[in-house]
Amino acid sequence: MSDHDNGHxxxxxxxxxxxxxxxxxxxxxxxxVSYLNVSSTEAIFLAxxxxxxxxxxxxxxxxxxxxxxxxxxxxxILTFFFFxxxxxxxxxxxxxxxxxx
Amino acid sequence: xxxxxxxxxxxxxxYIFSVDHKIIGIQYGITSLMFLFFGxxxxxxMRWQLAYPETPVPYIGGLLGETGILMPEIYNMLGAxxxxxxxxxxxxxxxxxxxGNYIVPLQIGAPDMAFPKLNAASYWSYFIGGVIxxxxxxxxxxxxxxxxxxxxxLSIFETGQTAWLIGMVFLITSSLLGSMNIIVTIxxxxxxxxxxxxxxxxxxxxxxxxxxxVLAFPPLEAAAVLQLMDRVxxxxxFLPSGLVYSGAAVDVYGSGSPLLWQHLFWFLAxxxxxxxxxxxxxxxxxxxxxxxxxxxxxxxxxVYGSVFLGFMSFIVWAHHMFLTGMxxxxxxxxxxxxxxxxxxxxxILTSFFISLWGASIRFTTPMLFALAFLxxxxxxxxxxxxxxxxxxxxHLHDTYYVIGHFHYVVAPGTIFALFAxxxxxxxxxxxxxxxxxxxxxxxxxxxxxxxxxxxxxxIQGLAGVSRRLYDGGQxxxxxxxxxxxxxxxxxxxxxxxAAQIPFFINIFVSMFNGExxxxxxxxxxxxxxxxxxxxxxxxxFENQVEVYRGPYEYSVPGADKDFSPQTEK
Amino acid sequence: MQIPYITEERPDTGLTNSKLGIWVFxxxxxxxxxxxxxxxVFLRIAAPEGDFAYWGSKLNIPMATINTLVLISSxxxxxxxxxxxxxxxxxxxxxxxxxxxxxxxxxxxxKYFEYTGKFHHGIYPSSSTFMGxxxxxxxxxxxHIIGGMIVMGYFWLPFGNKMWTTEPERFTNRIExxxxxxxxxxxxxxxxxxxxxxx
Numbered sequence: 001m002s003d004h005d006n007g008h009x010x011x012x013x014x015x016x017x018x019x020x021x022x023x024x025x026x027x028x029x030x031x032x033v034s035y036l037n038v039s040s041t042e043a044i045f046l047a048x049x050x051x052x053x054x055x056x057x058x059x060x061x062x063x064x065x066x067x068x069x070x071x072x073x074x075x076x077i078l079t080f081f082f083f084x085x086x087x088x089x090x091x092x093x094x095x096x097x098x099x100x101x
Numbered sequence: 102x103x104x105x106x107x108x109x110x111x112x113x114x115x116y117i118f119s120v121d122h123k124i125i126g127i128q129y130g131i132t133s134l135m136f137l138f139f140g141x142x143x144x145x146x147m148r149w150q151l152a153y154p155e156t157p158v159p160y161i162g163g164l165l166g167e168t169g170i171l172m173p174e175i176y177n178m179l180g181a182x183x184x185x186x187x188x189x190x191x192x193x194x195x196x197x198x199x200x201g202n203y204i205v206p207l208q209i210g211a212p213d214m215a216f217p218k219l220n221a222a223s224y225w226s227y228f229i230g231g232v233i234x235x236x237x238x239x240x241x242x243x244x245x246x247x248x249x250x251x252x253x254x255l256s257i258f259e260t261g262q263t264a265w266l267i268g269m270v271f272l273i274t275s276s277l278l279g280s281m282n283i284i285v286t287i288x289x290x291x292x293x294x295x296x297x298x299x300x301x302x303x304x305x306x307x308x309x310x311x312x313x314x315v316l317a318f319p320p321l322e323a324a325a326v327l328q329l330m331d332r333v334x335x336x337x338x339f340l341p342s343g344l345v346y347s348g349a350a351v352d353v354y355g356s357g358s359p360l361l362w363q364h365l366f367w368f369l370a371x372x373x374x375x376x377x378x379x380x381x382x383x384x385x386x387x388x389x390x391x392x393x394x395x396x397x398x399x400x401x402x403x404v405y406g407s408v409f410l411g412f413m414s415f416i417v418w419a420h421h422m423f424l425t426g427m428x429x430x431x432x433x434x435x436x437x438x439x440x441x442x443x444x445x446x447x448x449i450l451t452s453f454f455i456s457l458w459g460a461s462i463r464f465t466t467p468m469l470f471a472l473a474f475l476x477x478x479x480x481x482x483x484x485x486x487x488x489x490x491x492x493x494x495x496h497l498h499d500t501y502y503v504i505g506h507f508h509y510v511v512a513p514g515t516i517f518a519l520f521a522x523x524x525x526x527x528x529x530x531x532x533x534x535x536x537x538x539x540x541x542x543x544x545x546x547x548x549x550x551x552x553x554x555x556x557x558x559x560i561q562g563l564a565g566v567s568r569r570l571y572d573g574g575q576x577x578x579x580x581x582x583x584x585x586x587x588x589x590x591x592x593x594x595x596x597x598x599a600a601q602i603p604f605f606i607n608i609f610v611s612m613f614n615g616e617x618x619x620x621x622x623x624x625x626x627x628x629x630x631x632x633x634x635x636x637x638x639x640x641x642f643e644n645q646v647e648v649y650r651g652p653y654e655y656s657v658p659g660a661d662k663d664f665s666p667q668t669e670k
Numbered sequence: 671m672q673i674p675y676i677t678e679e680r681p682d683t684g685l686t687n688s689k690l691g692i693w694v695f696x697x698x699x700x701x702x703x704x705x706x707x708x709x710x711v712f713l714r715i716a717a718p719e720g721d722f723a724y725w726g727s728k729l730n731i732p733m734a735t736i737n738t739l740v741l742i743s744s745x746x747x748x749x750x751x752x753x754x755x756x757x758x759x760x761x762x763x764x765x766x767x768x769x770x771x772x773x774x775x776x777x778x779x780x781k782y783f784e785y786t787g788k789f790h791h792g793i794y795p796s797s798s799t800f801m802g803x804x805x806x807x808x809x810x811x812x813x814h815i816i817g818g819m820i821v822m823g824y825f826w827l828p829f830g831n832k833m834w835t836t837e838p839e840r841f842t843n844r845i846e847x848x849x850x851x852x853x854x855x856x857x858x859x860x861x862x863x864x865x866x867x868x869x
Contacts, residue, residue, distance in 0.1 A: 009756050016753070020746040027738045027863075031731065034868035040723070047864035054860045062749050062853045069684040071288065072693045079697040082316050082415050083704040089419075090364045090712050092431065213673055215687045281694045289675050289687050315698045320705030326806060327709060334795040336802030338713060356799050358716045365705055 019061045026054050120217035121639050125224050126203030127530065130523075133194035136231060137516075138601075140186035143179045145594055150176060151573035152591035173571045177246035178261065180569060182234070184249025185265065188373070189272050190231050192515055196380035197276070197314070198227065200522055201283050201307045203530065207629035207636060208301050210292025210646030210668075215285040223278035230271030237264035248569065250366060253339035253359045257331050258346055266329045273322045280311035287311075292628065294648035298404070299667065301627045301652040302397060305404050306383025309411035310376050317372035317415065324365035331357075360425055367418035375414045377511055378478070379407055381518030382449055385471045388521050389453055391625045392468035393460030394663050396653040399452040406445035406452075413442040423491045424498050432491050439489035446482055450475060465623075466540030470521035473548050474514060481509030484559065499569075502562025505555050513551040520547075520604075527608075528622045532634040533615030539607040546600035553593030557586035624664050626654055631668045677840045692847045696854050703858055706807055710865065713799050725800035726869065728793065730784055734867045737780050738859065744773035745856040748822075748849045755842040760834060763845075767826045770852070774819050781812055804866050811862060814855045821848050 030050040034043065060066045065073070116124060149158050150171040162169025171179075206214055214220045237244040245265035247256035256262050287308050291300075300308075327338045335353060339362045342355030382403075390397040397403070419427065419435040427435075453475055462468065484506040487493040497503060520543075527535045564583045566574040573587050574580030621630040632642050646668055654665040674680070675687050683690070714722050751766035788794075788801075795805040824830035825845060833841040 006757055009753050013750070013753055016746065016749050020742065023742045024739060027735065027742065030864055030868065031735050034731075034864075040869075044869055047868050051861050051864050055857050058745065058853050058857045058860065062745055062856075063850055071683050071685060071690065075693055075697055078312075079316060079700050083700055085415055086320055086368055086701065086704045087708045087711065089416075090361070090708055091715065211673075215673065216691060217673075219691075277695075277698050281691055281698070284694050285687050285691045288683060288690060289680050289685065290673070315694055316701050319698050319702035320708070323702055323705030323709065326810065327706075330795060330802060330806050334802070334805070336795045336806075337799060338709065338802060341716075354796065354798050354802075356717045356721065357713060361709055361712045361716075364712070365709065368705070 015061055019057050022057060023054055026050055030054075115638075118221065120213075120221050122202050122206050122214045122217065122220060123530075123636060123638070123641075125220050126199050126201075128224055129194050129198035129202060129227070130200075132228065132231065133191050133199060136186050137191035137195065139235075140183050140191055141598065143183045143186070145598060146171060147176060147179050147183070148591040148594045150571070152588040154572050154575055174243070174246060176571050177248075177569075178238070178244045181245045181248050181251075181265075182238070185234065185245070187511075188249065188377070189269070190227075190234060192377055192511060192519070193276065193373075194227055195519055196377065196515065197283070197307065197310060198224070198279055200303075200380060200384065200519070200526075201279070201311075204522075204526060204629060205283060205304055205307050206286060206290065207529070207632060207641060208304050208627055209287060209290060209295055210628045210642065210648065211286060211290035212640045212642070214282050215289055216282050219278050220282050223275045223282065226271050226275035226278065230268045230275060233264055233268035233271060237261060237268070240264060250370070251328070251362075252366075253328065253331070253362050254344060254346065254351075256328065257339060263329065263332055266325045266332070269325050270322060273318050273325070276314045276318055280314035283307055283311040284315065292646040292648050295628075295667075298401065299648060299651050301383075302386035302400065302403060302407075303380070303383030305407055306379040306381075306386075309407050310379045313372040313376050313379075313411055313414065317369045317376075320365045321369035324362055327365075328362065360422075363422050363425065364418070367421045368415075371418040371421065372411075372414040374507075374510070375410055377515050379411070381474065381478075381515040382407065384518045384522040384525070385453060385474050387627065388467045388471040388525050389456050390653040390655065391525075391623050392463045392465055392471070393456055394463070394655045395456065395460050396651075396655055397452065398456040398458075399448075400651070400653065403449045403452045406448040410442065410445040410449075413438060413445070417442050420489050420494070423494045436489060436491055440486075443482065443486065443489075450479060450482070465524075466535070466537055466544060467521040467525035469541070469544045470517045470524065473544070474518045474521065477509055477513035477517060477551070481506060481511075481514050484509065496565070497562060499567055500562035501558040501566050501568055504568050505558030505562060508555050508558070512555065513548070517547075517551075520544075525623070526629075527611065528618045529629055529632075529634050529636070531612055531615070532617060533611055533613075534618050534622055535607050535611040535615060539603045539610075543600065543603040543607065547597060550593045550597035550600055554590050554597065557583075557590050561586055621666075624662075626650075626664050626666050627652055628667050631666060677837070677843060686843060688843060688847050692850050696850065699854060699858075703861075706803075706810070707861070707865070710803050710807070713803060717799055721798065722800045723869070725798045725804075726866065728788075728791075729804070729867050730787065731867050733780055733784050734863055737777055738863050740773050740777050740780070741856050741859050744770045744777070745853050747773065748852045752842070752845045752849050755834075755838075755845055758838075764826065764831075767822060767845075771819060771822055771826060774815055774822075777815060778812065781808070807862055807866065811855070811858055814858070818848070818852050818855055822852070 030047055033046050033050070036043075036046075038046070065076075110119075119125060119128075146158055146161070146165075155170055157169030158165060158171055165171055165175055202214065202220065206212070234244075240261065242260035245251065245256075245259070245261045247259045247262060251262065251265065287300075287304060327336075330336045331338055331340065337353040337355050337357040339359050340351060340353050340355060340357045341359065344351045344353075344355065386397055386403065417435060417438045419431060420439045423432060423435075457472075484502070488497055488503060488506060524535055524540055527533075561574070561580070561583045564579060566577070566580045566583060570577075574584060618634060620632065620634055622634075623630070628646055628648065629636075631646065637643070648667045649670050650665060650667055652667060654660075654667075656663045657665050673687070675685075677686065679686055747766045747769040751763045751770060754760075754762035754766055785805075793801055795802045825841075825848060831841065833844070
């Protein structure tokens with residue numbers, strides 16, 4: 001490993017520290033937002049948006065997904081699609097079921 | 102891990118706790134064949150009760166209680182465990198664990214699986230799961246008896262389910278480790294020159310199967326954890342409010358939903374159908390190409406077809422739930438996807454049929470099994486269409502018709518393909534060929550008796566006889582006209598058991614006295630046949646394999662012989 | 671003939687075996703928690719109006735907030751331990767890895783107090799559907815934490831990290847793989863925290 005790489009890593013570490021700071025701030029923010037007096041739909045939307053931003057930061061920078069190889073990105077896109085199927089179809093099923101019976 | 106064969110291995114390291122993919126594959130094969138046979142025995146006891154209700158079971162009646170009569174509770178146990186053992190301990194480990202482990206690294210020219218130790222862990226996790234399942238028969242509360250689908254609320258209250266759930270967690274873990282390994286092996290360890298479209302169809306089948314296992318099994322693991330909580334921590338994930346069981350109100354918090362289990366269960370269990378069928382199709386494709394001496398017709402379409410099949414299998418699961426009161430929107434959606442998923446199956450099957458056209462077919466034993474697979478799987482698939490349409494499913498749901506349908510897919514379908522695989526690759530595993538005469542003696546009776554068991558099920562099912570009935574329908578007026586088939590089916594089942602005797606004799610005799618063969622007894626093109634038989638421990642090939650051509654280059658015009666191996670320039 | 675691509679990357683995929691392996695494993699983990707989140711949503715819809723919110727308000731938000739920060743910090747130290755190995759600084763690696771283990775232990779201790787606090791007030795998984803799913807989800811997450819601690823503990827202790835002297839590159843890869851798993855456990859908690867405590 002050359003000095004060039006070392007400098008590279010130093011740069012990475014600065015990014016990690018920034019991401020860490022952002023995650024901490026967002027954690028406090030999501031707790032703060034939960035005390036706002038909003039409807040439950042809005043609360044769910046806010047909480048999940050913040051959680052998604054945090055998760056993207058962790059996945060993108062700590063897990064290096066931003067610079068990861070194509071194979072892994074496609075694997076995750078596929079998984080995410082089935083994750084959505086698993087999440088949402090039972091919900092739609094339930095609405096369909098209760099509305100029409 | 103590096104596995105140089107320089108150091109001496111003792112017996113335990115070499116044959117029991119080996120990390121060599123070939124030994125693990127054979128361990129998987131032997132264990133799963135024993136489980137298949139055991140699951141079959143459970144079914145024969147049940148078939149005795151259906152044919153001759155409330156008469157003592159001969160020979161083993163003493164195990165079932167003083168009278169020797171199969172009691173309803175034990176009948177239910179046998180039913181649940183027959184399904185569980187056949188699917189999770191028999192067919193999947195044989196197709197994915199044994200063939201996937203043994204053949205895939207050889208067919209892609211790799212020295213071993215990508216993670217040999219993980220591979221061993223996968224086998225031992227499967228072994229522990231199997232032992233737990235078997236041991237559950239000897240627990241005071243007995244084995245699971247709520248069907249292999251374990252629908253709540255019944256499964257929450259029936260005894261014996263806890264051991265089933267714990268066993269399942271081990272089996273799921275085993276499948277996850279095994280299929281991770283297969284995916285990484287296929288992506289990473291392909292020999293130089295082996296591009297994606299030079300892979301044999303068997304490898305494609307295993308690849309798609311591994312994805313199905315990795316992505317569909319975890320939701321069932323989640324569901325198993327939830328059901329375990331319901332049973333041991335008195336939660337009520339699957340129990341609605343105000344539930345009454347055995348005449349008494351159930352004392353739980355309530356507000357759960359039994360439908361949740363069905364969603365999570367079928368989210369696995371529908372892809373599971375394709376886990377059972379895709380490796381089988383892979384074996385059939387390889388055997389057909391080899392014995393017709395011509396390239397597999399439409400190789401690219403069947404590859405795309407199998408990938409599409411795998412993809413679609415995730416969004417059809419609720420066709421198992423048409424009777425749970427789903428609304429029209431969802432019902433239409435799932436009926437449509439179910440019709441769409443039949444297209445790739447038909448593409449694959451049609452390509453196999455067209456491959457036979459104009460070929461000079463060698464009717465070897467593996468080829469006979471592969472040929473029988475085609476119409477048998479065809480019957481299984483076509484009888485599935487009425488079940489995929491809501492209107493006809495209302496009549497057929499939970500009848501013997503369903504049993505006939507999926508057994509045609511799995512028993513004369515997948516299991517025949519697996520037999521073809523055993524006969525086809527046995528020379529590679531042992532260096533000796535299996536006896537053709539005994540093989541034919543195994544094949545023809547098996548084919549006849551398989552149909553003898555499962556064809557009458559369609560008749561009974563269309564008459565409306567429900568599955569899982571202890572008396573086989575004796576007490577129902579609408580079943581009286583078709584009851585006489587029960588004895589016919591049971592006798593066929595006993596004969597089918599007898600028809601397996603030549604197979605076991607064949608394995609043992611051929612292992613020691615079979616005709617000795619060289620590297621390539623079938624004059625095949627794929628890479629595994631360029632390795633010694635059996636392949637070298639821990640490295641398979643003498644030298645790094647290089648690949649120059651596609652998988653099925655038979656009868657190439659201008660070539661000096663009728664097959665051009667992938668490894669030859 | 672050895673198994674190739676253990677430390678060097680396969681040219682056409684650009685990956686090592688273990689990198690691809692851990693991502694396939696994480697894909698299955700996504701589906702595992704996907705199934706459980708799906709169950710959570712399903713049960714929330716099936717439950718009587720306000721039932722989940724009522725029982726959810728019994729959870730201890732300050733403790734969970736601290737736990738979230740602790741887990742994020744452990745992710746941070748985990749990636750620092752890998753970066754230290756990349757810079758060939760083994761002493762720093764041991765320090766950061768030790769810190770990661772320390773944060774993980776703090777998480778478990780806080781979780782222990784949360785659980786016993788609930789038991790003390792007579793709240794068990796059977797008390798309500800929400801409490802059932804709360805204990806199941808956090809319990810399963812905790813098992814993941816413990817599993818990760820076993821692996822990281824192994825790489826921290828002398829008999830596990832001696833590979834650094836023989837095959838430093840491979841050891842660095844191992845830490846990266848363990849790190850990917852650890853970040854995923856953190857990521858799951860990022861979703862568990864709002865859906866269980868805040869909604």
